[in-house]
Amino acid sequence: xxxxxxxxxxxxxxxxxxxxxxxxxxxxxxxxxxxxxxxxxxxxxxxxxxxxxxxxxxxxxxxxx
Amino acid sequence: xxxxxxxxxxxxxxxxxxxxxxxxxxxxxxxxxxxxxxxxxxxxxxxxxxxxxxxxxxxxxxxxxxxxxxxxxxxxxxxxxxxxxxxxxxxxxxxxxxxxxxxxxxxxxxxxxxxxxxxxxxxxxxxxxxxxxxxxxxxxxxxxxxxxxxxxxxxxxxxxxxxxxxxxxxxxxxxxxxxxxxxxxxxxxxxxxxxxxx
Numbered sequence: 001x002x003x004x005x006x007x008x009x010x011x012x013x014x015x016x017x018x019x020x021x022x023x024x025x026x027x028x029x030x031x032x033x034x035x036x037x038x039x040x041x042x043x044x045x046x047x048x049x050x051x052x053x054x055x056x057x058x059x060x061x062x063x064x065x
Numbered sequence: 066x067x068x069x070x071x072x073x074x075x076x077x078x079x080x081x082x083x084x085x086x087x088x089x090x091x092x093x094x095x096x097x098x099x100x101x102x103x104x105x106x107x108x109x110x111x112x113x114x115x116x117x118x119x120x121x122x123x124x125x126x127x128x129x130x131x132x133x134x135x136x137x138x139x140x141x142x143x144x145x146x147x148x149x150x151x152x153x154x155x156x157x158x159x160x161x162x163x164x165x166x167x168x169x170x171x172x173x174x175x176x177x178x179x180x181x182x183x184x185x186x187x188x189x190x191x192x193x194x195x196x197x198x199x200x201x202x203x204x205x206x207x208x209x210x211x212x213x214x215x216x217x218x219x220x221x222x223x224x225x226x227x228x229x230x231x232x233x234x235x236x237x238x239x240x241x242x243x244x245x246x247x248x249x250x251x252x253x254x255x256x257x258x259x260x261x262x263x
Contacts, residue, residue: 029180031184032184039192039219041188041192059203059217059219060180060203060204060228061181061183061203062206062232063206063232064090064205064238064243065091065177065178065183
C-alpha cells in the first residue's frame with residue numbers, strides 16, 4: 001500500500017513515478033511530486049521507482065499568475 | 066495588543082526580506098500587501114511592461130501603461146511607504162539561474178504565469194536554496210469557488226492551491242480570485258516570518 005495525496009492506493013512493484021501518475025489519471029503536464037518529503041524532478045519521473053509504503057504528494061501546476 | 070509586542074513585531078518585519086518572482090496579478094498584489102504591512106525589503110523580478118489589459122487584476126494604474134512593471138511597482142510601493150527597500154530586476158528568469166536574485170531573502174514567493182515556468186522555478190529554487198521557504202500558487206483562473214482553495218504544505222513548499230481550477234488559457238483571470246490568492250500567499254509569508262498567530 002502507498003499513500004497518494006492522502007488516499008490509500010495499491011502498491012505496484014517496480015512502478016515508476018510516470019507509471020503512477022498515469023495510473024492515477026493525473027494528466028496535467030506539469031506537476032510537482034514529493035515522495036516521503038523529497039522533491040523529485042520531472043526529468044527523473046521515468047527513472048524513479050515508487051517504494052512500498054511511500055507517501056506521495058502530487059500538485060498540479062496550473063497556468064495563471 | 067500591547068505596545069511592547071507590537072514594537073517587537075514591527076522590528077521583526079522591518080528586518081525581513083521577501084523575494085517575489087513575477088510581478089503580474091499575483092506578484093504585484095503580494096508586493097503591495099507586504100509593503101503596506103511593513104516588510105523591510107522586497108526583491109522583485111519581472112521582464113514585462115504594463116499593458117491596459119493587466120488593469121483588471123494587477124496592481125497598476127492607467128498612467129503606468131507602457132512602464133516596466135518592476136519600476137511601476139516600486140513607484141507605487143514608495144507612494145505607500147518610501148522606507149521599504151525595493152530591489153528590482155527587469156529580466157526573465159531563466160533555467161539554471163532562477164535562484165540568483167533570491168540568495169538573501171527570508172521567504173520566496175512564486176508568482177509566475179505558465180505552469181511550465183512555475184514548475185521549473187519551484188524545482189530549481191528548492192534544490193539550490195533548500196532552507197528558504199517557497200510560497201507558490203496554482204489554480205488562480207476563474208471566479209467564485211473560494212472554498213476550494215487550500216494551503217498545501219510539502220516540506221518547505223507552501224502552495225495556495227485549487228486543484229479543480231482551469232488553466233488560464235481556458236478561463237479568465239479576474240481581480241477577485243487573483244487578489245484573494247495573492248493575499249493568501251502574503252498571509253502565509255507573514256506566518257512564516259512571525260510564526261503562527263496564537
